[in-house]
Each structure stands twice: as C-alpha cells, then as structure tokens.
Amino acid sequence: MSASYSSARGAAREAASSQHYPQGALYVVATPIGNLADITLRALHVLELADVIACEDTRHTQQMLRAYGIDKSAGQLLAVHQHNESEAAQTVIDRLRQNLRVAYVSDAGTPGISDPGARLAAVTTQQGLRCIPLPGASSVTTLLSVAGIGGESADTSGFVFHGFLSSKSTERAHTIGVLAQEPRAVVLLEAPHRIEALAQALAVLGDRQLTLGRELTKQFEEIATMSAGQFSAWLQADANRLRGEFALVLHPAAIAAQGGDAVRILTLLMAELPLKSAVKLAAEITGQPRNALYEQALLLKKQD
CATH class of the missing domain: 3.40.1010.10 (Tetrapyrrole methylase, N-terminal domain)
Structure with a gap:
C-alpha cells in the first residue's frame, strides 16, 4: 500500500x-x-x-x-x-x-x-x-455538502451540530423533543449498534426530512433522504444497512411541522390584525421564527 x-x-x-x-x-x-x-x-x-x-x-x-x-x-x-x-x-x-x-x-x-x-x-x-x-475530512461537512439544505429564511439558515445522543432512552427522547423545536438543520452521529434505537426515537418527528450517510467515503457508502418516520423501515429492509458509522442531518423543519397549528393561527390573526401585528403575535403564541412566519404571511396574502 x-x-x-x-x-x-x-x-x-x-x-x-x-x-x-x-x-x-x-x-x-x-x-x-x-x-x-x-x-x-x-x-x-x-x-x-x-x-x-x-x-x-x-x-x-x-x-x-x-x-x-x-x-x-x-x-x-x-x-x-x-x-x-x-x-x-x-x-x-x-x-x-x-x-x-x-x-x-x-x-x-x-x-x-x-x-x-x-x-x-x-x-x-x-x-x-x-x-x-x-483542515481535512469530516463526516459532518461531508454529509452536509450533499444534504441539499439551504436556509429559506434567516431563522432556518445554518445548522446545529449535536453529535451523539445519549444511550439512555429517556434522555435521548428528551433531547429529540428539544431538537424538534430547532428550526435549523441538526447534525447527529451514531454507531451501528445503536442506530436502530435512534431510528425508533426519531420516528416521533414524522414527516421531517432526514438525510443519512452510512460508511461515508468507503466502498459501500450509502446516502439516502427520507422522512424520520420512514427511517426504521429503511434500516430493516436490508441487514447491510445496520453496518458502519452513521452521520445524519435533520432538515430544517417546515413551518407547519414546527408548530402544528402555526399556519392556522397566523391565518386567523391576519383576518383581524395588520400583517406585521399578526406575525408578531403568532410568533409569541407558537414560538415559531418571526421571519419564517412573515414569509408565510406574504404567501397567504398573495393567495387571497
């Protein structure tokens, strides 16, 4: 060699x-x-x-x-x-x-x-x-470069690096609950012997998009994008998918996924208040990023 x-x-x-x-x-x-x-x-x-x-x-x-x-x-x-x-x-x-x-x-x-x-x-x-x-190789930047994430607003640009979650199920579930409220992309790492547990825990995020990289840069490298809810089934479809180190990118959450009723609340407020006031109040009620809500409000106004 x-x-x-x-x-x-x-x-x-x-x-x-x-x-x-x-x-x-x-x-x-x-x-x-x-x-x-x-x-x-x-x-x-x-x-x-x-x-x-x-x-x-x-x-x-x-x-x-x-x-x-x-x-x-x-x-x-x-x-x-x-x-x-x-x-x-x-x-x-x-x-x-x-x-x-x-x-x-x-x-x-x-x-x-x-x-x-x-x-x-x-x-x-x-x-x-x-x-x-x-500087040189990093699984974090390697996967981010092909995940196709780009902040649609100032609040969703960039990413958060979290790395490995806790091996304890309760702590892991709590952390995922916190990360679910993060509007930016989130980068996670995981070992093969814990990847199934992570997939099950991430299932609560439902339709939130996930890009994963398995065995990055190696002969059997695999990169796939799917919803968090599909991750467990994807792993189980092929035993080889349980092998190798993993890097994962949770894509920025869509505004509806971030707050559930955020769009509905924004729509109701816009019917009664000026646009900026409606956005400000909707952000306070839902905890969603004001810039993202403002862009959504502009789209709603165009649809009237």
Missing part, C-alpha cells in the same frame, strides 16, 4: 515544505474518515515531520502511517484518548516545552468534533503554546 502513496509524499514535500512549521507547536491533523486517498498533502508532510504523534489509538494510527509509507517508531506514538486525555495532555505539554513538534490525530476525521482532542487543544493554548489546525 505504501508504494501507492510514494508519489503523494513527494508531492506533499514539494507543495508544503516551503511553509514554516514551528517547533514546540501542537498540530491538530484531520485524517480520512474511511478513504485513505482523502488525506491532504499538508497532513502527509506534517505527519512525516512530527517528532511525536499523539493519537486516539496507537495501533490504528501506526497502521494508517504505514499505509502512507511513513515510518514512526512505537516510542514516537503517544496515546491520548477520551479516558486519559487530561493526564496525557501534560505529557504532550512536556514534549512541546522540549521544543518538539507534536501532531495529534483521532481515529478518523477532525479531532475535537465528537472525538478526543478538544481538551488537549484547550490545555495547549492555556499554557501559551501554539495549536495549529490542519
């Missing part, structure tokens, strides 16, 4: 070596979420250059490095994961104060995004040391 990337390493040195890479700095390096070809040239260069590579799983990282033909000894790899991040951060700080370059990678994707790394970055900056990001 390493021979396949020999030209990539050469290109990385040619493209990235002219940049300054200070010593005594922590390099937070995004790595592929499945497809090894998604590594960046700058990431390859920094991984070769690093004196120490802090990582979520040393065995996994060593395997990845060997695939790229990068040779690091076991002593150059330092385990920094969710169970030891606070303690291991001090070891990283010691290495940085020795004027070494330390690269940090999680098992896949961008560190600190539902992965270890956030505490390490925080401690590094708190100690007055440099923390340098190397």
Whole structure:
C-alpha cells in the first residue's frame, strides 16, 4: 500500500515544505474518515515531520502511517484518548516545552468534533503554546455538502451540530423533543449498534426530512433522504444497512411541522390584525421564527 502513496509524499514535500512549521507547536491533523486517498498533502508532510504523534489509538494510527509509507517508531506514538486525555495532555505539554513538534490525530476525521482532542487543544493554548489546525475530512461537512439544505429564511439558515445522543432512552427522547423545536438543520452521529434505537426515537418527528450517510467515503457508502418516520423501515429492509458509522442531518423543519397549528393561527390573526401585528403575535403564541412566519404571511396574502 505504501508504494501507492510514494508519489503523494513527494508531492506533499514539494507543495508544503516551503511553509514554516514551528517547533514546540501542537498540530491538530484531520485524517480520512474511511478513504485513505482523502488525506491532504499538508497532513502527509506534517505527519512525516512530527517528532511525536499523539493519537486516539496507537495501533490504528501506526497502521494508517504505514499505509502512507511513513515510518514512526512505537516510542514516537503517544496515546491520548477520551479516558486519559487530561493526564496525557501534560505529557504532550512536556514534549512541546522540549521544543518538539507534536501532531495529534483521532481515529478518523477532525479531532475535537465528537472525538478526543478538544481538551488537549484547550490545555495547549492555556499554557501559551501554539495549536495549529490542519483542515481535512469530516463526516459532518461531508454529509452536509450533499444534504441539499439551504436556509429559506434567516431563522432556518445554518445548522446545529449535536453529535451523539445519549444511550439512555429517556434522555435521548428528551433531547429529540428539544431538537424538534430547532428550526435549523441538526447534525447527529451514531454507531451501528445503536442506530436502530435512534431510528425508533426519531420516528416521533414524522414527516421531517432526514438525510443519512452510512460508511461515508468507503466502498459501500450509502446516502439516502427520507422522512424520520420512514427511517426504521429503511434500516430493516436490508441487514447491510445496520453496518458502519452513521452521520445524519435533520432538515430544517417546515413551518407547519414546527408548530402544528402555526399556519392556522397566523391565518386567523391576519383576518383581524395588520400583517406585521399578526406575525408578531403568532410568533409569541407558537414560538415559531418571526421571519419564517412573515414569509408565510406574504404567501397567504398573495393567495387571497
């Protein structure tokens, strides 16, 4: 495998070596979420250059490095994961104060995004040391790029990243109830052994649209859009759909779905009040975004 990337390493040195890479700095390096070809040239260069590579799983990282033909000894790899991040951060700080370059990678994707790394970055900056990001693969942005969501109004633009929901059914149901009121898109992550439970919990959202990505960037990548109420049936239709890591995007809720009777209430108020007053009062009654209600009011007025 390493021979396949020999030209990539050469290109990385040619493209990235002219940049300054200070010593005594922590390099937070995004790595592929499945497809090894998604590594960046700058990431390859920094991984070769690093004196120490802090990582979520040393065995996994060593395997990845060997695939790229990068040779690091076991002593150059330092385990920094969710169970030891606070303690291991001090070891990283010691290495940085020795004027070494330390690269940090999680098992896949961008560190600190539902992965270890956030505490390490925080401690590094708190100690007055440099923390340098190397952007790259992320399941969050990968799925968002094809989900086709675009805010129809200022209140529904953008997205909210939530990540993994609680494994406890009561807490998970409560969180979904809260997220149901969120007018923007919501990004969730889930592991294969919990995806059926998540699908059942999301069923309460009914017709709200959902785009899911399974095994993103890998050979059996699957991306599908459906209503939240259809998700369980979609999983059960093919046993292979229960395999692999999942990223999910709940689309912005349609105004009627957000508030149930929001449109009906708005219509009744418009019959008695000026448009702006009706929108203001409807927003207070239903809790729905005023901008979205105003756009709906304009549509209703055109239909008169």
